[in-house]
Amino acid sequence: MLTNYTIGIDYGTQSGRAVLVSLQDGKEVSDHVTPYRHGVMDTELPHSGKKLGHEWALQHPNDYLEVITKSVPAVIRQSGVDPTDIIGIGIDFTACTMLPVDQQFQPLCLKEDFKDHPHSWVKLWKHHAAQNEANKINEIAEAREESFLPRYGGKISSEWMIAKIWQILNEAPEIYEEADQFVEATDWVISQLTGNLLRNSCTAGYKAIWHKQDGYPGSDFFKELDPRLENLVETKLRGEVVSLGTKAGILTKEMAELTGLPEGIAVAVGNVDAHAAVPAVGVVEPGKMVMAMGTSICHMVLGKEEKSAEGMCGVVEDGIIPGYYGYEAGQSAVGDIFEWFVEEGVPAYVKEEANRRGLNIHQYLEEKASLYRPGETGLLALDWWNGNRSVLVDTELGGLFLGMTLQTKPEEMYRALLEATAFGTRMIVDTFKQNGVEVNELYACGGLPQKNRLLMQIYSDVTNLPIKIADSKHTPAVGAAMFAAVAAGEEAGGYSSILNAADKMARIRDEIIRPMKENVVIYDKIYQEYKRLHDYFGRGENDVMKKLRLLRSGTLE
Ligand SMILES: Nc1ncnc2c1ncn2[C@@H]1O[C@H](COP(=O)(O)OP(=O)(O)O)[C@@H](O)[C@H]1O
Ligand SMILES: O=C(CO)[C@@H](O)[C@@H](O)COP(=O)(O)O
Numbered sequence: 001m002l003t004n005y006t007i008g009i010d011y012g013t014q015s016g017r018a019v020l021v022s023l024q025d026g027k028e029v030s031d032h033v034t035p036y037r038h039g040v041m042d043t044e045l046p047h048s049g050k051k052l053g054h055e056w057a058l059q060h061p062n063d064y065l066e067v068i069t070k071s072v073p074a075v076i077r078q079s080g081v082d083p084t085d086i087i088g089i090g091i092d093f094t095a096c097t098m099l100p101v102d103q104q105f106q107p108l109c110l111k112e113d114f115k116d117h118p119h120s121w122v123k124l125w126k127h128h129a130a131q132n133e134a135n136k137i138n139e140i141a142e143a144r145e146e147s148f149l150p151r152y153g154g155k156i157s158s159e160w161m162i163a164k165i166w167q168i169l170n171e172a173p174e175i176y177e178e179a180d181q182f183v184e185a186t187d188w189v190i191s192q193l194t195g196n197l198l199r200n201s202c203t204a205g206y207k208a209i210w211h212k213q214d215g216y217p218g219s220d221f222f223k224e225l226d227p228r229l230e231n232l233v234e235t236k237l238r239g240e241v242v243s244l245g246t247k248a249g250i251l252t253k254e255m256a257e258l259t260g261l262p263e264g265i266a267v268a269v270g271n272v273d274a275h276a277a278v279p280a281v282g283v284v285e286p287g288k289m290v291m292a293m294g295t296s297i298c299h300m301v302l303g304k305e306e307k308s309a310e311g312m313c314g315v316v317e318d319g320i321i322p323g324y325y326g327y328e329a330g331q332s333a334v335g336d337i338f339e340w341f342v343e344e345g346v347p348a349y350v351k352e353e354a355n356r357r358g359l360n361i362h363q364y365l366e367e368k369a370s371l372y373r374p375g376e377t378g379l380l381a382l383d384w385w386n387g388n389r390s391v392l393v394d395t396e397l398g399g400l401f402l403g404m405t406l407q408t409k410p411e412e413m414y415r416a417l418l419e420a421t422a423f424g425t426r427m428i429v430d431t432f433k434q435n436g437v438e439v440n441e442l443y444a445c446g447g448l449p450q451k452n453r454l455l456m457q458i459y460s461d462v463t464n465l466p467i468k469i470a471d472s473k474h475t476p477a478v479g480a481a482m483f484a485a486v487a488a489g490e491e492a493g494g495y496s497s498i499l500n501a502a503d504k505m506a507r508i509r510d511e512i513i514r515p516m517k518e519n520v521v522i523y524d525k526i527y528q529e530y531k532r533l534h535d536y537f538g539r540g541e542n543d544v545m546k547k548l549r550l551l552r553s554g555t556l557e
Contacts, residue, residue, distance in 0.1 A: 004493040005029065005079075005086045007072060007261070008481030010273055010474050011093040011185070013124070013295045014039060016067030017474045020075040020086070021481040023494065026280075026505030029081060031474055032074035036063035040124060048116045054553070055128040055395070058121040061099060061107045064189050072259040083262055087492050089193065089251065090268035090484030092276035092476045093186035094125045096160045096207035100168065100179030105191045108178060119172035122185055123164050126296075126332065128387060128395040130167035134158035137166070140224055141217075148209050148217055153312035155393035159332070161208035162225075165236070169228060176228075182236050184208075186270030193267045194249030197239060200269040204241045205316030206328055212317045242269055243318055245486035245498055266494070268480070268487035274298030274328065275320045276479030277445045279498050281470045282506030284321050287438040289429065291459075292476065293448035295336045297421070299329045299390070299428050301439055309435035311391025311428075321498060327437055329428045333386030334421045335448055337399070338362060340385060341417055346410045362452065368411035369418070370454045374461065374522040377412035379403045381420035382533055384545075388424075391431050392538045398545045400537065418455050419523075422462035423530040429463050442467040443508065445475035461519035462527065471507040478505070 004023045009016055015035040019028045038060035044051050046060065076083055099122040100108045107122070114120035137156045141149045149156075156163065161182065169176040183191075184203040191197040204210035209217055216233045223230040242248075248269040256263035274292035278300050283290050289301040298313075302324040306315055313328040320326030333340075342361045354364035380402045387395030401416065429439050442465050449456055449469045460467050472478050482501040488494030495501040536542055550556035 003085050005081055006088040006090065006481040006484035006488065006494070007075060007086060008477040008479065008484060009067060009071065009089070009091040010276070010477035010480060011064060011067065011091060011189070012273065013094055013126070016064065016071060017477055018067065018071035018075045019474050019477040019481060020079045020081060021478055021505070023485050023505065026478060026482070026507050028472060028474065028478060030075040030078035031477070032071040032078065034067040034070045036060070037066060038063055041121070045116065045118060045121070050116055050118065052118055053129055055131070056118065057124040057127040058118065059097065059124050059185075061110065061122055061185070061188070064185065065192060068189075068193070068255070069258050072261065076260050083260055086261055086265065087494055088266040088268065088484035088488035089261065090271065090480040090487065091186060091189055092271040092273045092480040093184070093189070095184060095186065095203045095272045096164065097125050097185040098123055098161055098164055098182055099185060099188060100175060100182055101188065102178070103180045105188065105197055107188070108175060114175065114178065117172060117175060119168045119175040125159055126386060127164065128158055130163035131158040131395050133166040133170065134163040137163060137225060141221070144221065144224070146217060146221060147214070148211065150308040151211070151306070152209070152314050153308065153310055153329075153391065153393065155311065156209065157313065157389065157393055158395050159389070165232065166225065166229065169226065179236055181238065184270065186272070190248045190267060190270045193251055193255050195252055196249040198246070198248050198269050199239050199241045200271060201241050201243045202272050202275050202316070202319055203270065205319045206272065206314040208237065210241055243322065244269065244271055245483050247487040247489070266484065266488040266492065268483040271480055271483055273476040274300055275326065276476040276483065277470070278302075278320050278479065279482055279502040280472065280475045280479035280506055281443045281445055281468070281508050282502055283443055284499055284502050286324070287440040288443055289439045289441070290443045290445065291425065293334060293444055293446040295334070296386070296389075297331045297334045297425065299425065301327045301432060301437060303327055303437050307436050309391075309431050309437060311393050311431065313390060327432065329390035329432070331383065331421060331424045331428075332389040332395070333383070337383060337385045337417050337421065338414070341414060345413065350410050365411050365414040366452055366454050369415035372412065372415055374519045375526060377415050378405070379408065379412055379416035380526060380529055380533065381416045382530070382537065383417070383420035383424045388538060390428050394538065396546050396549055397538055398548070400533070402533070418452070418458050419462065419526070420530070422459045423527055425459060426463050426527055427531070427534065429465070439465070441465055443470070444468070445470035445472070456513050457516070460513045460515045462523045464515045464520045466515070467513040469509045469511070469513070471509045
């Protein structure tokens with residue numbers, strides 16, 4: 001056991017990161033990042049340059065394979081570890097990131113006949129163009145009093161599998177017809193490593209309305225959505241759904257040659273990025289909320305009973321850790337909002353000054369924004385730059401700044417954006433608590449906790465909760481490596497369960513960020529105003545944000 005290692009790969013929004021992890025203590029021996037060559041394709045297709053509509057977000061499946069062929073050999077090389085000591089590999093992915101494939105699991109977008117068709121490509125989690133379909137799914141599910149709806153906080157999101165599939169059917173029936181199956185990218189990558197296509201219970205549960213006891217919604221529900229969808233589950237969503245930590249198969253000879261890994265090692269079934277992070281910070285019991293903080297935030301918490309909370313993304317039995325109900329909620333833009341501001345919203349003098357001081361713009365603005373006390377900017381923002389995932393589940397909402405004057409400074413606006421995202425998290429925490437899901441402390445992982453100290457203090461002050469930070473550069477990847485150790489099994493030198501793996505491998509920093517009393521009091525007052533604005537613009541009292549969208553698309557009647 002002591003000399004064994006596994007590899008975990010975290011497929012994020014902009015890059016894939018591999019880590020080689022020691023099974024003895026969870027230490028990341030080496031890591032390597034491969035940025036996606038095609039990034040997020042949200043304006044046009046490769047090859048043809050064909051324009052994409054508003055709210056589209058696609059990816060290139062070959063970028064995922066490039067992460068394997070570049071980052072895996074790199075981590076083996078850097079580590080100096082003997083490849084024969086590597087006993088398994090696992091991955092986690094953004095979700096629902098899905099694609100249509102043919103019978104040989106080949107993505108339709110890689111076939112000559114379909115490469116110029118936008119609907120043949122991978123739809124990234126943040127592809128929000130299936131909102132009409134999501135609205136209809138919700139309307140019909142509500143009218144039929146479908147029992148699955150409360151498990152998803154009352155609403156199915158346009159980010160998820162069924163809405164995305166239905167959009168394909170509506171806008172490109174020929175692609176729908178041609179697809180042998182629609183699969184999560186995480187399951188597709190595993191099929192490329194093993195030759196087996198298995199659906200993991202985590203993405204199926206959270207993103208495709210699958211339930212451990214009830215399975216998918218009935219064919220009568222799908223038929224009412226659209227008669228052409230009646231047999232979707234038995235046809236294009238068919239396949240075994242297996243639990244996390246299951247061995248999907250063994251690494252193929254071809255993949256072994258491409259990566260330098262031994263042929264035949266265990267490959268774990270796919271997982272979701274945020275969910276994989278939970279055991280990696282040692283959270284295997286209720287009351288501890290894990291925030292995977294990057295482009296977006298996913299909020300994960302475990303419970304002993306199945307409860308319903310408005311706007312949560314889902315509660316899935318065994319969805320994160322076996323034996324518990326796993327709850328997920330989220331904010332669909334966080335780091336992305338800060339990036340938007342840094343790229344689109346700061347004047348030249350800020351860039352020059354940051355440059356002169358050898359800081360990036362985030363660092364420069366964080367430093368300046370830290371000099372303010374809560375409330376001092378006089379600003380309040382709504383964090384809906386990419387819609388609202390929880391608790392409103394509405395991708396058609398937009399961002400808002402309030403209180404600007406001729407004296408407003410960029411650092412004040414940056415601080416207001418950091419605060420707005422913290423208020424969004426508080427809304428989620430409060431909603432869970434009000435519905436009987438315990439949240440007593442926060443655990444943070446992902447890129448943001450390491451990059452922005454002010455942000456973390458604001459989150460602690462706004463929620464009035466202590467925050468523990470992951471002691472790992474790529475926490476979800478470590479989680480994926482832990483599930484790989486479980487897939488390999490004790491007999492191969494791995495672990496018999498994810499609880500045992502977490503016990504030995506989870507790592508958090510010693511330092512805890514604690515709420516500062518004087519800040520908590522002021523933020524509590526500002527939060528009441530945030531809540532009022534949130535409800536006013538988000539719950540239908542003033543639909544101006546939606547009207548503006550309709551005006552933009554020329555469809556306001
Ligand atoms: N110093 C910073 N402060 C706040 N946000 C930052 C900072 N540096 C980068 N970001 C944001 O972090 C996000 C990337 O987060 P990361 O966790 O690395 O990636 P991913 O979400 O793809 O997993 C980007 O949206 C970027 O704008
Ligand atoms: O929605 C989920 C998980 O359910 C995430 O994959 C999605 O928010 C993307 O996460 P990142 O911000 O890229 O870490």
